[in-house]
Amino acid sequence: MGKPAAERQREYRARRNADPDRRENYLRSERKRWKMNTEEGKKKTISDLSDRAERQKRTMWRKAQRRHEEREAFSNINTPPQRPNIQHAVQPDLSPQGSVWRAKSIP
Structure with a gap:
C-alpha cells in the first residue's frame, strides 16, 4: 500500500x-x-477591501496568529516521560500498630 x-x-x-x-x-x-x-x-489587497471586509480580514489574521502561537507554545514544552502505572508495589505500612510490610497500591 x-x-x-x-x-x-x-x-x-x-x-x-x-x-x-x-x-x-x-x-x-x-x-x-x-x-x-x-x-x-x-x-484583493487589504487596501482594496471595504471597511467591513478589512476589519473581518484583520480579525481573521489575529485569530490565526493566536492559534499559531498556541501551537508553537505547546510544541516547545518538554514534558517528562510517563511514569509507569504501578498498581501493587510493596511499601511499609507505618500504622500505629507497628511497622508491618503490606502490599499497598500507589495512585
Whole structure:
C-alpha cells in the first residue's frame, strides 16, 4: 500500500525547500501567480477591501496568529516521560500498630 497523500506532499515540499535554487524558483512563480490573481481581480489587497471586509480580514489574521502561537507554545514544552502505572508495589505500612510490610497500591 502506498503512502498517504499528505505524507507524499510533505516529502515533496521538504525536497523542494532543501534545494535553494528550486525554492527560489518556486517562490518566484508564487509571487507571479499572486500578482496575476490580483490583476485579474481574483485576489484583493487589504487596501482594496471595504471597511467591513478589512476589519473581518484583520480579525481573521489575529485569530490565526493566536492559534499559531498556541501551537508553537505547546510544541516547545518538554514534558517528562510517563511514569509507569504501578498498581501493587510493596511499601511499609507505618500504622500505629507497628511497622508491618503490606502490599499497598500507589495512585
